Amino acid sequence: MYTAMYTAMYTAMYTAMYTAMYTAMYTALSLVFLQLATWDSVHGLNGSLKESRIENGMQGVTVKVVTLLEDPFVMVAENILGQPKRYKGFSIDVLDALAKILGFKYEIYQVADSKYGSQLPNGSWNGMIGDLINKRADLAVSAITITPERENVVDFSKRYLDYSVGILLRKPEEKINIFSLFAPFDLAVWACIAAAIPVVGVLIFLLNRLQALRSSSTQNAPPGQPHNGGVGSGSLHSAIWIVYGAFVHQGGEGVVGSAALRIVMGSWWLFTLIVCSSYTANLAAYLTVSRMDHAIRSFQDLARQMDVDYGTVRDSAVYDYFRNKGTNPLEQDSTYAELWRTVSKSNGMDFSVSSPSEGIRKAKKSPYAFLWDMAVLEYAALTDDDCTITVSGNGMSSKGYGIAMQHGSPYRDLFSQK
Secondary structure, eight states: OHHHHHHHHHHHHHHHHHHHHHHHHHHHHHHHSOOOEEEETTTEEEEOSSOOOOOSOOTTOEEEEEEOOBTTTBEEOOOOTTSOOOEESHHHHHHHHHHHHHOOEEEEEEOTTOOOOOBOTTSOBOHHHHHHHTTSOSEEESSOBOOHHHHTTSEEOOOSEEOOEEEEEEOOOOOOOTTGGGTTSOHHHHHHHHHHHHHHHHHHHHHHHHHHHHHHHHHTOOTTOOOTTOSTTSOHHHHHHHHHHHHTTOOOSSOOOSHHHHHHHHHHHHHHHHHHHHHHHHHHHHHHHHHHOOSOOSHHHHHHOSSSEEEOBTTSHHHHHHHHHHTOTTOOOTHHHHHHHHHTTTTTTTTOBSSHHHHHHHHHHSSEEEEEEHHHHHHHHHTOTTOOEEEEOOOOOOOEEOOEEOTTOTTHHHHHHO
16 A cells, blocks of 8 residues: 555656656747747648748838938928829938848838837837837838837847937127228237337438438538438328338338438338238138137037027937936036936926927027937038028937837848848
8 A cells, every 4th residue: 555655656746847847848948949830640730840031032022111201311202293102311212222132112101299219108119119119110210319228129220320419500690890800900019000100200201301411411402302312202291101101012102212211111111011911811810710610519518608598309319318418427527417407407398399390490590509410410501591500519429320120020130231
């Protein structure tokens, strides 16, 4: 009886142990291997032993693409009435090139909420990322940036364009100043030049009178009568006029005869040459600097000033970047903390905007700095008919633009390779 009992106990124990061990092994293997087909003795092979992986091309495949209008990445092209809406732009060119190389076709539509995609408080995603998560689209093509948060829920191809953030500003109004011609020299320099003209004129007048007296005593001429070799008629106003004419490079009257007059006039001509050359160089530099002068050239300048409001698009990658940098306690630069305080004021409702086009319009019409993708801002500045906006700032991150697709999409490696 004891033998049968121990035999049954050991049999049950070993059966449970081996069952648990094989179950664990099967579970572990199922995490590593992908089930392609099943087989049983009644129905035989159910499925295909060939993995459904795209390696060479996508001939005959039609993918659904979600997009968002963003100049110059995605724009509406001119189309004939009654024809489907067509798109153009840099990202569309990339998509068309991939379609030509891989042989697939695509159907494109615009995202309903006009957003790229950000996580909501309830954990769901909106915009193009939400359409990919909910399987409404296979690809997302636009000026969509690759971020760690988005990579957790969707896949991205390798980036096809680098990404940086710039500052879009309205150009400062040029103020016309009728006294700008006097700007190259200080007031004291102009006063010295104005005083030097009559002083040199009086000196030349005295030297001319001495020469006339010497000539009259030598040739018995009446005193005060100028002789050949004098300058002008010998009067004081004539001497000052000659000095002024030399200063403005208009020459003088008469012939300088004596050595003393030649020394004085030669020194004055050299002085006027130096003054005029310095004035011309300083005037050119002043006009150039006045045209290029702008108070805001970087994010540090933007954070320090109080005259110009600034913001970006709410719930965008740029908005999230400033939030991460501005709220990071390990961040050494206080610039981003100040930028984030302004950008996020009243949850972004005061200074940030709902779309890039709104931010560009606001920068054109008011003293407002719009922080957005450098490529978009440069295109807006180049295509502005009124030439009223300019772009400043430098790149702030090493991110890039990519093609987003569903998590685990078989197209990811193929798109990245091509």
